[in-house]
Amino acid sequence: MIHRLLLWADDRFGTATFVHHALKKAFPDHWSFMLGEINIYAFIVLLATGTFLALWFVPGHANVVYEGPYQLLRGVKMSEAYDSVLHICFAVNAGLLIRQIHHWAANIFVAGIVIHMGRIFFTGAFRNPRELNWIIGSLLLFAALFEGFTGYSLPDDLLSGMGLVIAMSILQSMPFVGSWAMFFLAGGAWPSEILTQRLFITHVFVVPLLLIAGITVHLMILWRQKHTQFPGARRTEENVVGSPLFPQYTARSLALQFGVIAMCCALAAFVQINPVWIWGPYEADKAISPAQPDWYIGWLEGALRISPPWAVHFPGHMIPSPFWPGFVLPIGIMLFLFAYPFVEARIRRDYSPHHLLERPRDVPVRTAFGVSFFAFMLVLFLAGSDDVQARYLHLSLRDLVWTYRFLIFLGPAVAFWVTYRLADELRRSAGVKRAERLRIKRTPEGGYDEEPVA
Amino acid sequence: MYGFWQQASTQWLGFALACTFAGFMVAALGWARWILPQEQVTDLRDTYPQPVEERAQQVEAFVHGSAQLTRKTWLTRMAYAAFGLFGLAALFPLGALGPEPDGTLFHTRWKRGDRLQRNDGTFVKAADLNPDAVQTVFPEGSVGDYRSMAVLIRLPDGVGKNTTSGLVAYSKACTHAGCPVALYRAAARQLICPCHQSVFDVADGAKVLEGPADHPLPQLPIQIASDGYVRATGDFPEPIGPGFWEHS
Numbered sequence: 052m053i054h055r056l057l058l059w060a061d062d063r064f065g066t067a068t069f070v071h072h073a074l075k076k077a078f079p080d081h082w083s084f085m086l087g088e089i090n091i092y093a094f095i096v097l098l099a100t101g102t103f104l105a106l107w108f109v110p111g112h113a114n115v116v117y118e119g120p121y122q123l124l125r126g127v128k129m130s131e132a133y134d135s136v137l138h139i140c141f142a143v144n145a146g147l148l149i150r151q152i153h154h155w156a157a158n159i160f161v162a163g164i165v166i167h168m169g170r171i172f173f174t175g176a177f178r179n180p181r182e183l184n185w186i187i188g189s190l191l192l193f194a195a196l197f198e199g200f201t202g203y204s205l206p207d208d209l210l211s212g213m214g215l216v217i218a219m220s221i222l223q224s225m226p227f228v229g230s231w232a233m234f235f236l237a238g239g240a241w242p243s244e245i246l247t248q249r250l251f252i253t254h255v256f257v258v259p260l261l262l263i264a265g266i267t268v269h270l271m272i273l274w275r276q277k278h279t280q281f282p283g284a285r286r287t288e289e290n291v292v293g294s295p296l297f298p299q300y301t302a303r304s305l306a307l308q309f310g311v312i313a314m315c316c317a318l319a320a321f322v323q324i325n326p327v328w329i330w331g332p333y334e335a336d337k338a339i340s341p342a343q344p345d346w347y348i349g350w351l352e353g354a355l356r357i358s359p360p361w362a363v364h365f366p367g368h369m370i371p372s373p374f375w376p377g378f379v380l381p382i383g384i385m386l387f388l389f390a391y392p393f394v395e396a397r398i399r400r401d402y403s404p405h406h407l408l409e410r411p412r413d414v415p416v417r418t419a420f421g422v423s424f425f426a427f428m429l430v431l432f433l434a435g436s437d438d439v440q441a442r443y444l445h446l447s448l449r450d451l452v453w454t455y456r457f458l459i460f461l462g463p464a465v466a467f468w469v470t471y472r473l474a475d476e477l478r479r480s481a482g483v484k485r486a487e488r489l490r491i492k493r494t495p496e497g498g499y500d501e502e503p504v505a
Numbered sequence: 506m507y508g509f510w511q512q513a514s515t516q517w518l519g520f521a522l523a524c525t526f527a528g529f530m531v532a533a534l535g536w537a538r539w540i541l542p543q544e545q546v547t548d549l550r551d552t553y554p555q556p557v558e559e560r561a562q563q564v565e566a567f568v569h570g571s572a573q574l575t576r577k578t579w580l581t582r583m584a585y586a587a588f589g590l591f592g593l594a595a596l597f598p599l600g601a602l603g604p605e606p607d608g609t610l611f612h613t614r615w616k617r618g619d620r621l622q623r624n625d626g627t628f629v630k631a632a633d634l635n636p637d638a639v640q641t642v643f644p645e646g647s648v649g650d651y652r653s654m655a656v657l658i659r660l661p662d663g664v665g666k667n668t669t670s671g672l673v674a675y676s677k678a679c680t681h682a683g684c685p686v687a688l689y690r691a692a693a694r695q696l697i698c699p700c701h702q703s704v705f706d707v708a709d710g711a712k713v714l715e716g717p718a719d720h721p722l723p724q725l726p727i728q729i730a731s732d733g734y735v736r737a738t739g740d741f742p743e744p745i746g747p748g749f750w751e752h753s
Contacts, residue, residue, distance in 0.1 A: 077548040148515045148522075180553065213684055213700060216651075220682040220747035223610075229750050230606035238602065240609045241683065241746075242651050277550055291548045299544060302537035306530050313526035320519020335651035336624070336641045336677055338687035340699035355682060355717060356701045362719035362748060371748025372719040373682055406550065438702055448702055449715055 077293040078300040079280045083170045085307055089163035091266065092311040093156045100153040101255065107143055108205065109135040110251035112244045121328055129332035132207040132247050136327055151319035157199050158324075159315065161347040164192045172391075172421050174408040176279045178401075182392040184272045189388040191265045193381075194258055196347055201254040203325060203345055207247055210325075212333030213342055216241055217355070221377030226370050242335065282407045291406075341439045346432070353434030354380050357455045412481065415474035419467045426466035430458045610751070611744045613653040613676075615725060619644040619737045621657060621674070631670060631729040634659040637691040641677060644737065652745055654678065655725050656686065656696065657735070658707055664694070665708040667724065672735060674725035675711045678746035679703060681718035696722070719748060 061067040078084070111131030117124045119134075120141045129137075139146040168188060171177050177185035200218070204211045219241040223229040230240075238245035277291050286292050294300045318324075330339060344352050354376035363370040395417065396402050411418040433440075434455040441448040492500045513521075554560060575581065621629040621642035629642055640657045647653050654677040660668055667673065675696070679686050684700035689707075695714065696705040703716030711722035723741035730736045744752050 075546055077546045145515075145518050148519050151515070151519070216683040217700060223747065223749040226750050230610060234606045235599075235603040239604055240606075240652070277548060285547065289550055289552075291550065292545060295544060295546045299537060299541050302533050302541055306533035306537060309526045309530035309533060313523045313530055316519050316526060317523035320516050320523060335649055336643075336654040336685050336687075338685045338699045340688060342699055352701075358717055360681075360713060360717050360719040364753075367753045368750055369748050369752050370750070371752070372717055373747060376717075377682075404553070438699075452702070452715070 074295065074297040076274075076296045077278070077291045078296055079278050079291065079293040081281055083174075084278065085304070086163065086167040086170050088304060088307055089311055090160055090167060092308045093160040093163055093315070094262065094266065095308075096156040096312055096315050097153060097160060098259070100149050100156065101259075103149050104139060104146075104153060105255055107135055107139050107146070108132070108251070110205070110247045111135075112207075112247055124328060124331070127332060130207045130247070132205065133327070133332045136206040136208070140328060148316075148319055151324050152315045154203070154324045155318040155322075156315045157202060158346065159311065161192075161195050161199060164188075164195055165347075168192065169421070169425075173411040173418055174279070174281075175405065175414060175417070176408055177392045178405045179392075179396065180276060180404045181272075181279075184269060184276075185392050186389050187265055187269050187272070189385065191262065191269065192388075193385055194261050194265065198254060198258040198262065199345055199347060201250045201258065204250055205247065205254060206325075206327045207333050208327040208330040209333050209337055209339055210327075210330045210342060212242075213338060214344055214348075215246070217377075220371075221373050224371045224374040224377060226368075226374070277406075279406050279408050281410075286407065288404075288406050341436070341442070343436055343439070349435040350428050350431040351377065351381065351435075353431035353437075353455070356437060357431075357434045357452055357459065359456075412474040412477040415471050415478060418474045419471035422470040423463035423467035427459065427463045430455060430462045434459075606751075609652075610749060613740055613745060614644045614647045614650055615653055615655075615737045615740045616644070617737065617739050620734045621655075621727070621737070622646070622648055624648060629657060629735045630733045631672065631735055632733060634672070636661040636671070637694075639689045639691075642674065651678065654685065656689070657727075658689070658694075660694065660708060666710055669727050669735075670729055672727060672729070673707060674727050674735075674737075675705070675707070675722040676725065676741055676745040677722075679718060680713075680720050680722055680745075680747060681716070683746045686722065 057067070057070065060070075109131045113131050114128050115131055115134050117127050117129055117134055117137060119125070119137055121137055124137065136150075139150055141147070143149075171185065171188070200214070204215050204218075219233060219237060222236065223233045225232060233240065236249070237243045238249065278293070280286050280291055280293070283292075294303075325345075331337070343349065355373060358372065358376040360372045361375065362372045434452075437451045437455065438448060440446065441451050490502050492502060494500050621640075622645050623629065623640060623642060626648065628645070629640060634640065634657070636659055638659050642655050642657050643650055644653050655674045656677050657672060657674045660671050660673060662671060665671070665673060675686075677685050677687075679698040679700065681698065681701055681703050684698050686696045686698045686703075686705065688697040688699055689695070690697060694707040696707055696711065697703070698705075698716070698718070701717050703718035704714040705711040705718070705722055706714050710724060713719070713721060720743075723743045723745055725741055726738040727735055728738050
């Protein structure tokens, strides 16, 4: 059957050579090359569960009175959006499970992207000729963050309302165009009645489309340029050594796919996530304390908390303080990520193409720099829950804020120094050992010869 | 399937699904590890850049083509003009995306003589509040309106500046990122924002004591009318909520 199908396709499209090469394409065996695939599989889970949720979700702002099965909110006035999410949670078969799978898959999706980017960064896989794919990957990360934010803003519960009001304040903090941007993107000042509608179409159509397009181009470039690989026996800059796509790598990848789905299901079954019925419907004057966003927005929350109240005043105008942590910082990080491959090439004066990866220890400065960047983000992330820490550790919030204000400089510096020393030591010791590694070869004449192992 | 039939709980359904997929995973893993023969293939990379002639021909083809395309004839100029006009026309519907920024950011619904209405619809009388009592209030008939929401606090005798017989009312929208300033620490007379922990001094014009907020909460001018109701004497003197470019 498949046999006939392949012949049928070749008769019409001339696919035989391509299919043959595709099936035998070499995929390097190192486990870290599978990290990126986690994201594809999480994305597939998101598309499937998201479509299911969209069958019931109503992006409406009109007030209704809840009359569903959840007793504690019966008779409460709420928006159609929140009402429909409660319906999904309590009245749709497996609705709550699907919603939780969707939310967990989103968390795994972003986490997977970050870890995958870490692998690319620390092994130098972003170098020429892969700079463009690094940029596309960074764009995908930011698209995923935005997609996540629009997603958890949709239910119109109290927590999401607080997140949205913060997002709007960042939007309106832009000099010159802030209020215009807010009025045009959100259809008016907060609380705008059309905002849920716009978030919905952004979340289920615009950004997913961009993600699909980005992932497609990402993979096409990968396919064309072929994988990088770690140095090793028979591996050179001119070849790729690995398992063939079919059947060996396919089986492994399928196992990963099932694993990702199983993980999403297990988390969704046993670890509650964003219980919107507890937060209650959004009301302008109500707030939840403590309130934290999803983990991948935590760094932004932390930046907003520890940044000083530095507003800039001009006659008749001002740049409010949320502009720096809310706008300049994320845009700066994004531009920095885009620029990194080119900056590094310039500093190392190395513009030539590389297909063999570097071990993190062999490039101590880059590794130290990457770790210190993660330390920077970690400090911001921790600062994003300083009120919770103050409460449970019985510390003064004021002290904590100031601690984080110092740590944001100290943490990355210490991380840089420690990592640099560690990597440098490892490099030195490994360098000695590698020179000593020899392979004994028996010559055809019966003698013995030794040659160094690459 | 059985689970769906029985209206099983989220936990059971999820557990069953997880087990199913974990089973698939183990099967695929075992298949990949033990059943399939291990095989290594070596692909040769294509070499870039491509040969010099090819590169030259590509540039040639493009330069030649674009010279033909951009030749300044009457026809091509018309084409550019048409595209340009179409681009401008396409901007027109986008103008409907939102209203132009108007007075919304500068004004709220408070006006002179408004009584202060609570969430439950009742109105505030000066005698209702004990010292350090806090109430969330809205202008008459606008309960739930974000831009007009205010906190009304009674300070003990002799405490606080600009009070009206011990009463002060401030906008409830934080001037940092717009969250409701929903926490009141009576002992220190501080309003605290639950989002980013800006601290405002209620006794001193809601000045910022701590945190990222960069200006005080606007104070609502109030008076106690002869009928005992607290009434606004006008709108907030400054724009409420977070700052923006046109905010001076």
